[in-house]
Amino acid sequence: MPETFIYPVEALKDYVARFFTALKVPETDAHIAADVLVAADLRGINSHGVIRLQSYYGDRLLRGKIHPAAPITVLQENPATLALDGSNGLGQVVAYRAMSRCIELAENAGLAITTVRNSNHYGIAGYYAMMALPEDMIGISLTNSQPLVAPTFGLPAVLGTNPIAVAIPAGEEEPFVLDMATSIVTIGRIAVHHKSGQPIPAGWGINEQGDLTQDPAEVLQGGALLPLGGPAELRGYKGYGLSLLVDLLSGVLAGAAYGAKVGHPADHGAADVGHFFAAIKIDNFRPVDHFKSDMDDYIRALKATPKLPGQDRIYIHGEKEAENMRKYQQEGVPLLAEIVDALVQAGQAAGVPFDLKPL
């Protein structure tokens, strides 16, 4: 087992907020960004959590590539639609405010869509979709991202891993929270295999020649991730279509960058990431209690489906993550040694030493 250290949740959030505040992010915004980042670790999605504090966010703030106190401007507003410009602010802050506005609009209009241009990497897509849950709404959160995925029959990578997140409330059961990259795996998953010297399963990525490879280094150096589905025979062009769809809604509709033009956090210029948020008020379609009762019934029926040999459980999307969250909220959040190292380095760069004691 790799070495892990357990930290109290509130202290970790407080540290991340202090980190952002030191980089001139206003206090309220710093707490929003901290909550989003730590939520990823709480849900067990460490690849998108505090491990990226410096590499995706702190570094850009220090280099002046993200505006720490960006004014979000309204481009167009109607009762059910809102187009925003994130003014190159922190993705988490821009996205949180955009989804908050979307939910407010949907409270009156029954549904709403908010697009955002000129933003940055916003962390886990599911965070913003889940903001709709307490309002008895369905939340949708899409974003484009830097090119890492090859279109079917092509190379280099010209599409992002462009995630789809949708959160749908249930009654007594956990809500359905789908939060998926439209590639088979994210680049972080390839990097983990590379670091540990493990081959990757055939199908995850291709090398510079366009052949399937099990060597993660070949994917990272001139290769590309494959879209969900994999090769054409197994309908990888559907995953390619989903990745493109997300980009058309969050990039092109928002008036942000799209395709190969979306910036990587390590790039010199503005990333001009685009987001798409939607909120749908369930009550506008049927009584919320009927809806939730059917959700519970459906979820229970799925979980009661006979299992394949060797399997003892059928999962609903978001269920494992909700279990992690409940457990880690109580017991503290576990971070691998390499994540703690990343926090120590981030703290040095920002002049905010990472001084938390593990439990």
Added chain:
Amino acid sequence: MPETFIYPVEALKDYVARFFTALKVPETDAHIAADVLVAADLRGINSHGVIRLQSYYGDRLLRGKIHPAAPITVLQENPATLALDGSNGLGQVVAYRAMSRCIELAENAGLAITTVRNSNHYGIAGYYAMMALPEDMIGISLTNSQPLVAPTFGLPAVLGTNPIAVAIPAGEEEPFVLDMATSIVTIGRIAVHHKSGQPIPAGWGINEQGDLTQDPAEVLQGGALLPLGGPAELRGYKGYGLSLLVDLLSGVLAGAAYGAKVGHPADHGAADVGHFFAAIKIDNFRPVDHFKSDMDDYIRALKATPKLPGQDRIYIHGEKEAENMRKYQQEGVPLLAEIVDALVQAGQAAGVPFDLKPL
């Protein structure tokens, strides 16, 4: 090459409309249903076209299982949301009217969602999404369907092939039209291999024991289709999540049947299929000409991506289908001998002999 016969498009539509009229479908509705069915053949999606005239629609009308002149009733209406009951009408007619109303609402509200309960199989999902294109809107069309897909780690099939269709206009380029089952392939594709005695690629389906099989008969008899992505290692649970998502929006939100409760066209009772439609007015987010110009630029960039060895073209979703449609509109629509046989049988059952002469 299998034997094909070419029919003039309008004559074929006229025949299908006469078929429906003979089964007590009002004339206007019969023409709507005919247009949807023939559009599938025009786009090259023969599995969802007139081959199903009798088995999916005529047979149910003859048995009194579909209401030929169903009144569509409004359950709830607001400026941007509409919940309908299809009163067990023909899926094509119910869906056409529901999407028409959705587009009307979106004209004023900037976007709209319409849900439908108590409907039937509606043919190709993409037809309704594409209705938004001439209005400079983005169209979305989702439906649930009878259980054919196993959830990850489970069997039997409890999920439909629940398609996702999204149509997005471009400028000079073809529109983006994604129209995909959330399973790797549809059951029709398995049946085609079964009929021709060909094995299926490993990954498309599992047998009664839950093992991957290349024998199409095993998938059809007690096995199941796999969701997009395939096995867990290649992230089949994402396809499972997409299938479930479509059902939660078109089944549960609409108040229709869901999961294993959705009826098969051959079943005795009402199918209670659910649909979900959305229309998004582009002009509410950015000027339409800017949007279309970016669409063209993006599509051209994708098509200019260097090709893998042995490949000479990168496709955009809906491009091949648009090419088919243009060609077949001019030259007539090609139907395989087995499709013509199905039409002859349908004509006999309904008392409307299939009397068209091929070109």
